[in-house]
Amino acid sequence: MCRRGHSFDQVLETRIQGATAVELTGVSKVYGTGGAAVTALDDVSIALARGSFTAVMGPSGSGKSTFLHCAAGLDRPTRGTVRLGDTDLSALKEVALTALRRERIGFVFQAYNLLPALTVEQNITLPLRLSGRAADPAWLHKVVGDVGLTDRLTHLPAELSGGQQQRVAIARALITRPDVMFADEPTGALDTRTGRQVLTLLRTVVDAFGQTVLMVTHDPIAASFADRVVFLADGRLADSLVRPTADAVAERMTRLGEW
Numbered sequence: 001m002c003r004r005g006h007s008f009d010q011v012l013e014t015r016i017q018g019a020t021a022v023e024l025t026g027v028s029k030v031y032g033t034g035g036a037a038v039t040a041l042d043d044v045s046i047a048l049a050r051g052s053f054t055a056v057m058g059p060s061g062s063g064k065s066t067f068l069h070c071a072a073g074l075d076r077p078t079r080g081t082v083r084l085g086d087t088d089l090s091a092l093k094e095v096a097l098t099a100l101r102r103e104r105i106g107f108v109f110q111a112y113n114l115l116p117a118l119t120v121e122q123n124i125t126l127p128l129r130l131s132g133r134a135a136d137p138a139w140l141h142k143v144v145g146d147v148g149l150t151d152r153l154t155h156l157p158a159e160l161s162g163g164q165q166q167r168v169a170i171a172r173a174l175i176t177r178p179d180v181m182f183a184d185e186p187t188g189a190l191d192t193r194t195g196r197q198v199l200t201l202l203r204t205v206v207d208a209f210g211q212t213v214l215m216v217t218h219d220p221i222a223a224s225f226a227d228r229v230v231f232l233a234d235g236r237l238a239d240s241l242v243r244p245t246a247d248a249v250a251e252r253m254t255r256l257g258e259w
Contacts, residue, residue, distance in 0.1 A: 027080035058232035106173025163194035220249035
């Protein structure tokens, strides 16, 4: 796993100079109208390089979830544009946007969102079945092996630990070979040891698969696994940190509380 050594600088520089996976330009999101209007995002512009791992942090109510929802095409911005590669999401109608999310975006949530009546293998391959596609046996075997679920394929979610269920969710997100994987507090429901295992897996997904990951988290330790941390406050980009450490992230978050 490529972490904080000399070669990491070269890898990160290559990623920064490489193609863009997701780009938000002048994105604002306003809920409500008139005097009841609330601005959740305010003129946010950012680009995420392919093969990079970005963590998003900020105080409660800073706009983290709205940022993720707009970037992932789950919500449409009031102003501005969101591009997935060369595709302008705002130009897509809802049916096309739904198909794009299913085929080009992977999601990992705190609550796992597995279907209890389906086996591990069936949960992993569900996005493909919804798209009318068959699983590539070689890719399925690789994904399952890399997330450590080879001997759990016939189990139901209730027969798995929380960490194993999150591994299923990560495998499900990878099975379509998405452009970007979005993770919303992926370790929030896990104990410290299991959470670190899941974060190490996400780090490996970036380094070994070349996957692009955007993760919303409140945990400085989780954020330290990323290449870069971006900080939101009052719906605006307030700061960023490259090659973060947990201590540096915690210090920035303390300052944001007074921003």
